[in-house]
Amino acid sequence: MRAFIFPGQGSQTVGMGKAMAEASRAARDVLEEVDEALGQKLSALMAEGPLDTLTLTENAQPAIMANAIATLRASGLDVAEKADFVAGHSLGEYSALCAAGAFDLATTARLLRLRGQAMQAAVPVGEGAMAALLGASLEVAQAVAEAAAQGQVCTVANDNDPSQVVISGHRTAIERALDIAKEKGARRAVLLPVSAPFHCPLMQPAADAMADALAGAALASPAVPVYANVTAAPAGQPDEIRELLVRQVTGMVRWRESVVALWEAGVTQYVELGGKVLGPMVKRIAPDATVISVVTPDDVDALVREI
Known part of the structure; x- marks a missing residue:
């Protein structure tokens, strides 16, 4: 069995998405759609920096998602056909939900922009x-x-x-x-x-903001179950997913337990899309797992040949 996994904040780098967009029309389409949804040339910031602006939470979160989904779509792989489960670390859970068709791309980008802004605003800088x-x-x-x-x-x-x-x-x-x-x-x-103390009770104002935003966001059942950060268990119903995403803002990211649960469910291959952060964690949790990290166009070609 196979899981597609998606990285979280901290995986952003200047130049992300640039080579993929140059190599793939599908990847370019993703970045252009995100730019349009946000009313911002986020793709240019991803490609050219500066790093301190890209690292701002409100930019990093949609950028990491856009890079991951661009990488996935460059592969042309059907998630429902090639993955048994999806999972993501923190904001990566939104990427996983987008990959599985629960959120459309524009909705995901706008939710992550709001999430980043709300998390940054929840606690004064320095506190x-x-x-x-x-x-x-x-x-x-x-x-x-x-x-x-x-x-x-x-x-x-x-x-x-x-x-x-x-x-x-x-x-x-x-x-x-x-x-x-x-x-x-x-x-x-x-x-x-x-810039802020994420995933702790101080983030409650951000959780409240996300509850309002998610209540009005179109959300379908994902094509494959999504392992939720706060339960380390699969979720598939829209109302349940909304509740878990709100809880995630203040709750613990149970990534180790999620990988253990996936392994126990029979997942032996983990494909990280858009980063090389989660793969080493997976190997420390499940040493016998097979990990494929997909970052470059060559990685995409290798992935398609592999699976």
Whole structure:
């Protein structure tokens, strides 16, 4: 069995999508449609930068999705025919839903622009932070967050793989967690260069904004089940998907558990579209899995030959 998987924020790079658009009319069509939906030349920002503007949450989120869907459509592969499941990391869940036909491309782009804006606006700059705990299990990370909170918000945001967990919350709590993590046995604890504390209760205003936006967004049943971040389980009904996407804004990204669940469901091949971020995580979670990362036109050709 096979899953198509889609990367999240942090995978953006200047030049993304450029070679794919030059090689594929289908990829160009994706970027042009996203530009039109947003009323912005996002494709030019993706191709030329500058990086600090591309990295702004409101730009990075639709850009990463557009790159992933352009890569998929350049392949010409039918998701319903070639994938048994889809999944994505954080914003990548929207890419997965778009790939599976639950959202159309323009709707996905507009939702991610709003999501990025709402997440950035939820917490004043400088008040929140995130940190990666390396060489720490989920249980250790939860203990670190609990000890560091001291009346503030400090929670696990991303359970990425057995050796990498991300925490999120008030900046002073996260800074306390850096020292506590080392005391509890983490190999390293590093602040992440992010502009807001994603996937924690401080994001509630953004969750409220997404609840309103999703309530009015056209959403169909996906062609294949989508593994949801907050449950690490497949979802297929529109109302359920809406609810899970709202919960995802403040909830933990259960990526490690999602891959475990996919593996236990019989998925042995994982195809990452538009990035090389999730593939290494998958291998650390399921060492016997086959991972294909698809970034370049040559990768697309290899994927088509492979599957």
